[in-house]
Amino acid sequence: MLQSANPFSGSATSAAAPAVPPRSQPLSLDGVSKRFGATMALQQLSLDVRAGDLVALLGPSGCGKTTTLRLIAGFEFPDTGTIRIAGREVTNLPPNRRGLGMVFQNYSLFPHLSVAENIAFGLRMAGVPKRERAAHVTRMLDLIRLPGYGERRIAQMSGGQQQRVALARAIVTNPSVLLLDEPLGALDKNLRENMQFELKSLQSKLGITSVMVTHDQEEALTMSDRVVVMNHGRILQSGTPTEVYDRPRTRFVAEFLGAANILPFALVRAEQNWLDIAIRDARGEERTDAPPTCRVAHALNRTLAAGACGEVAVRPEKLRVGDPRPDDIRFDGVVAARVFRGSQHAYRIEVPSLGQTVSVYQQAARAAALEAGHPVSVSISPDDLVVLEAEPGEGDAR
Incomplete structure (x- = not known):
């Protein structure tokens, strides 16, 4: 799981939150490598994510998928290579200057804040006026099908509802790219299966470019437009879920x-x-x-x-x-x-x-x-x- 200071602070691309769905933006990594001491985490990795696609990085523990997400987020910096969002190089920019949204495995919601305050957190840090924040939060609650839940405490929400709140907080700032770190890993099996369809439907409706890290094969096949299978810091195969499943390139x-x-x-x-x-x-x-x-x-x-x-x-x-x-x-x-x-x-x-x-x-x-x-x-x-x-x-x- 990614650990970092809150990534939403200052992450809005302007002083106003979106009144319309965010624009789709492409993401690219070119020749990215990362070493931690004697361990080579990524080896000359190149990846293009088309605007509006949801791409799943899939692989076992230690394959490099989490390192890839951390590099995109700006929590780590590559030793070689470049990272671009919407054609703009962000390789060495800090997280709050990349215009990203992020959903963590444990959601990282603030238990002392209400649902509305959690959703509005990134807007408040970006200096959006209170009245505007309230209007955008109302729209987000409608979008995630939780109207009227704004005053509830996080502890009063189910796991699936907390997942939706975390998603709303990530997208309310109009991010260029949405990063999902094992977003359904904290849910039980039945709820996780239902949320796969809900999350994919919402991502498609918004048309937001998304990168998801998962080790769950079913989750990757169900939710993604493109599956990227990784091992030992390399991409072994990339393609649509049907292509990768029906025509695997290697035994792994x-x-x-x-x-x-x-x-x-x-x-x-x-x-x-x-x-x-x-x-x-x-x-x-x-x-x-x-x-x-x-x-x-x-x-x-x-x-x-x-x-x-x-x-x-x-x-x-x-x-x-x-x-x-x-x-x-x-x-x-x-x-x-x-x-x-x-x-x-x-x-x-x-x-x-x-x-x-x-x-x-x-x-x-x-x-x-x-x-x-x-x-x-x-x-x-x-x-x-x-x-x-x-x-x-x-x-x-x-």
Whole structure:
């Protein structure tokens, strides 16, 4: 979680708060690096956030996402590179001169102030007259669907209501960019899921450029226009939620952003956009119960020679139990375990010819549950196989 003096003090871009939604502004980081002692937190990171987009920085603890947010906020300064907001370089400006709004994981609301006073705090620090502050607070309360709650104390508000108040305080000063640090992390599961839709809807309505840090894959996929997957201070992949989920570039991205089955292969023949591959087992031996080769599309940035080894990924929901198609890769296995997830049965299936187990998700309404020990035939369409790039070199980050 980010720790800092209050970032709203003096953060308004003018003496008057917005009467209309804030203008969308682009954000860019170019070649940004940051080291803390012997630890390299960010390594030549470049990122462009389009005006009005909500971008999620996603990754495990230590991947560099929090450092990135701190650099954008001005709580830290990069060792190399530049940061620009609306084309204006802000690399070395303090937080109160960047025109940003911020929502913290614990909201950082003032318990001794009322809801209205919390929302108006940044306006008061910017010197906005009391009468104008009151008008803008009323508009914010209507926007976050809390009309009439202005005189309540923070302790009287639920977690979801406090989250909305924190958001109102962040946007009332008309920020160029809104920064969200694990904004829903303090909420319980059901409330968090509801607030994902509410927060995204409000952000879209305002059209405000936003950067959100999260380690929650579902949150990133649900809320963002673009997902940026990070590890070891680098961006591994950036794209729409659908692009990153359906076509992961590396094993790390495939396994971090949802479940994935990873299958080794040996290259038989390479063409410009296609590879003919032979699926191997975990020991590198060719499987005996599959077609000798299958053709898969690829977008690799490297050239592979015949006989080279690699890996393909396939999501569990893409595998089918029974009902093979003519071009499918098919293998036999035995159900090792089943978990019921309401709409789905999640299976772990032992596949002797692969020397590993695979995950299969099957819609519960479409087929009866299969118990442990049940023999099954599992099939995969080659179109659902994604050829993975080799992982980049690792380094330390935080």
